Amino acid sequence: MSASREDLKQRLLAQARRRPRPAAAPSVGDAKPPEEHGAVSEHLTRFDAHPAYQQIALIREGARRLGLSDPFFKVHEGIAGATSRIDGRDCLNFASYNYLGLSGDPRINQAACDAVARHGTSVSASRMVAGERPIHGELEQAIAEAYQAEDAVAFVSGHATNVSTLGYLMGPRDLILHDEYIHNSALVGAQLSGARRIAFPHNDPDALEALLARHRHQFERTLIVIEGLYSMDGDVPALPRFIEIKRRHRAWLMVDEAHSFGVLGQHGLGLREHFGVASEAVDIWMGTLSKSLAGCGGYIAGSRALVEMLRYLAPGFLYSVGLPAQVAAPALAALRLMRQEPERVARLHEISRYFLERARALELDTGHSIGAAVVPVIVGSSPLAARLSHALYEQGINVQPILHPAVPEQSARLRFFLCCDHTPQQVDTTLDALITALKEA
Numbered sequence: 173m174s175a176s177r178e179d180l181k182q183r184l185l186a187q188a189r190r191r192p193r194p195a196a197a198p199s200v201g202d203a204k205p206p207e208e209h210g211a212v213s214e215h216l217t218r219f220d221a222h223p224a225y226q227q228i229a230l231i232r233e234g235a236r237r238l239g240l241s242d243p244f245f246k247v248h249e250g251i252a253g254a255t256s257r258i259d260g261r262d263c264l265n266f267a268s269y270n271y272l273g274l275s276g277d278p279r280i281n282q283a284a285c286d287a288v289a290r291h292g293t294s295v296s297a298s299r300m301v302a303g304e305r306p307i308h309g310e311l312e313q314a315i316a317e318a319y320q321a322e323d324a325v326a327f328v329s330g331h332a333t334n335v336s337t338l339g340y341l342m343g344p345r346d347l348i349l350h351d352e353y354i355h356n357s358a359l360v361g362a363q364l365s366g367a368r369r370i371a372f373p374h375n376d377p378d379a380l381e382a383l384l385a386r387h388r389h390q391f392e393r394t395l396i397v398i399e400g401l402y403s404m405d406g407d408v409p410a411l412p413r414f415i416e417i418k419r420r421h422r423a424w425l426m427v428d429e430a431h432s433f434g435v436l437g438q439h440g441l442g443l444r445e446h447f448g449v450a451s452e453a454v455d456i457w458m459g460t461l462s463k464s465l466a467g468c469g470g471y472i473a474g475s476r477a478l479v480e481m482l483r484y485l486a487p488g489f490l491y492s493v494g495l496p497a498q499v500a501a502p503a504l505a506a507l508r509l510m511r512q513e514p515e516r517v518a519r520l521h522e523i524s525r526y527f528l529e530r531a532r533a534l535e536l537d538t539g540h541s542i543g544a545a546v547v548p549v550i551v552g553s554s555p556l557a558a559r560l561s562h563a564l565y566e567q568g569i570n571v572q573p574i575l576h577p578a579v580p581e582q583s584a585r586l587r588f589f590l591c592c593d594h595t596p597q598q599v600d601t602t603l604d605a606l607i608t609a610l611k612e613a
């Protein structure tokens with residue numbers, strides 16, 4: 173450093189020492205020597221003093237006091253389907269989204285092995301620059317066909333699909349209206365977009381209509397976001413009503429089919445099939461490859477213009493790696509098997525209905541679940557939900573508790589995910605064990 177710059181630095185440092193310093197965290201690139209950070213409180217420099225970490229510590233401490241083990245991050249040692257091996261024990265499993273039992277199917281595994289043998293394990297970069305593999309186009313074409321849509325595009329993550337699509341498509345002059353229970357990925361995308369964001373009460377088209385009447389005219393584009401099957405409650409939106417409203421108010425409608433594709437409709441084709449509506453009545457069909465389709469990733473299906481725009485410009489597609497072939501291939505194989513073996517969807521419907529009816533007969537509170545793959549049992553207290561999950565796990569039944577703040581305290585619950593391979597006997601055993609645990613609690 174030259175003499176004059178050194179001199180200037182010393183003068184600035186001396187000035188700074190005299191000036192009271194706000195207790196803010198140093199910004200990235202702050203070049204002051206370490207002793208100059210003395211006025212920054214120690215707790216602002218520690219991860220274990222971060223409010224998020226403290227929240228986790230508080231939950232852990234609560235669980236420890238109740239004598240419960242951590243119900244999260246359990247290690248499944250084999251294939252997680254209707255059953256799973258956890259901690260060296262075979263369990264009944266109601267905590268996976270393997271709705272059609274296709275993750276682990278030997279034919280799906282083989283598709284992954286064949287793809288990896290042909291293309292290796294990575295496509296290395298964005299498909300735009302590092303190139304496509306044939307499986308990308310085949311998968312997207314199959315998704316577009318399933319939706320009877322003009323085109324489809326697949327992203328490497330379902331979460332990134334929503335973040336990128338909403339974040340890119342909408343802007344500060346636009347309005348996003350979403351169901352209050354919408355998934356975090358859509359919320360993050362909406363926030364990223366800079367659009368005005370308003371939540372409407374869950375599954376309440378009248379409330380949506382009132383918001384549109386009040387706000388629509390102040391904005392350029394308007395997007396309504398709903399889910400095909402809500403994963404906390406297992407209920408569905410009245411799609412025809414939402415379509416009618418969005419048409420009248422000249423808005424776009426986006427349906428997140430993460431949990432409804434593969435589950436709803438006679439052939440598992442989702443909310444569209446469930447209500448028998450035309451594909452183009454919804455502007456943006458979104459879904460994930462990670463649940464019924466036994467893979468990983470997400471997709472958007474819709475008009476050619478929409479898909480092309482996302483393919484060329486959506487950051488999570490353009491600036492992120494393409495789906496590895498061994499991930500795309502099993503998802504495509506799963507989609508084909510779902511269509512060739514509609515009995516899987518029929519079995520899923522049957523066992524889900526059986527679970528719902530049995531639970532209702534036992535006077536358990538299943539909320540608004542329609543009995544399609546997702547059935548909550550609402551117990552009204554987070555500690556009780558945690559205790560019940562623990563008690564069932566002790567008996568070899570794996571089911572997740574959903575605790576406050578994920579849901580309001582009075583709606584704390586156990587959430588059961590059904591798979592087409594569950595049997596009525598497994599459901600009976602589980603519900604009987606739950607009733608016993610409830611009596612003991």
Ligand SMILES: Cc1ncc(COP(=O)(O)O)c(C=O)c1O
Nearest residue numbers: 329330331355357428430460462
């Ligand atoms: C409704 C909904 N949308 C999007 C996602 C994100 O999908 P993925 O986990 O495949 O990234 C999820 C994940 O569970 C979801 O439930």
